Amino acid sequence: MSVQLIGQSQSPRKFRLPNELREVSGLVIGSIDSLWWHNDSGNAAELFLTNGKGEIQSTINLSSITNQDWEDLTQDDQGRLFIGDFGDNRRARAQLQVYCYDPEEEKLDSLQFSYPDNLFYDVEAFFWHRDSLHLFTKSQIQRADLTTYHFVVPATPGQHTAELRDSLQLRKRAVTAAAIHPETGQVALLAYYFKFRLGFIPYSAANVYYFTDYPEGHFLKGKMHSRRISLFLATQYESLDFLSAERLLVASEQTVFIKPKAKRIRWKR
Known part of the structure; x- marks a missing residue:
């Protein structure tokens, strides 16, 4: 869940993320100075709480679980955080789960699907909406048209079978993060493309797709608008959330040439 909390004057347009978040892949904006990451x-099972400038305020070590492949973070209307441990690049994982952490009660639960x-x-994107988790698959970057499938899983403990809801083909873009605005219902998918040109020059491009x-x-059946956020530079965008109805915060992990960073982008119809 995200709300209209961070105004243009209160949040820097760009900021560097600390080294502790060099492989950031999940983001939830809880309040003006409470950003969860x-x-x-391959990293520790930890949640990081930063202020609006990306400065770490606290670290929560969830030592009873492991970070097999955490790929996205979302929040329900009660403030509980859902951690998507469902990354599966090899398409071989038999056990997929989502952890649910309540920061107020410091209680941890989980569901499997x-x-x-x-x-x-392989899934790297999801969000909570009306007691369900909505997952969007990531295609292997091997061809021009990449399909993302929309699956739905109940946001309750237990063992579930995901329900296939819809699908959509995106031109040279693989989905890595998703978010929904709780008031307007706008849906945003972050997607990128990466390859080596001439066999050794890294090239990437990224877009945010909005659905209304x-x-x-059935989010993928709505009107789709696209906003390009990077071109040429090998930037690996992995997370996003709404700052307001018109602005999002997107973040990228560290690459050989670029440090981990976040930046504010504006949706223009």
């Missing part, structure tokens, strides 16, 4: 696979017909997907005027629960 986590890193992806699988896909129908014993299929395997969709049938209830």
Whole structure:
């Protein structure tokens, strides 16, 4: 969940993330000075709370679980954080889960899920909406048209089978993060493309896709608007959330040439 809390004058347009968030892959904006983050696979099972400038205020070590492949972070209307441990680049994981952490009560819970017909997907994007978790798959960057599938899982503890809701083909873009504005219902998908030109020159491009005027629960069937946020530089954008109805915060992890950073972008219809 995100709300209209951070105004243009209160949040820097760009800021460097600390070294502790060099592989950032999840973001939730809780309040004007409460931004929740986590890193992806191979890092400790930790949540980081920063202020609006990305300066770490506290670190929560969830030592009872592991970060097998944390890929995205979302929040429900009660302030509980959902951690998506469902990354599966090799399409081989038998156990997929989402952890639910309540920062107020310091309580941790979880749910497990699988896909129908014993299929395997890689997921790096999801958000909470009306007691359900909405997951968007990431295609392997091997061809021009990349498909993202929209699955739905109940946001309750237990073992679930994900329900396939919709799909959408994006031209040379693989989805890495998702968010929904709780008041307007706008949906945003962050997606990028990466390859080596001439076999050794890294090239990337990234867009945010906005969806409005969709049938209830069928976000990918709405009106789609696109905003390009990077071109040429090998920037790996992995997380986003709404700052307001017109602005988002997007963040990228560290690469060989670029430090981890976040920047504010504006949606222009």
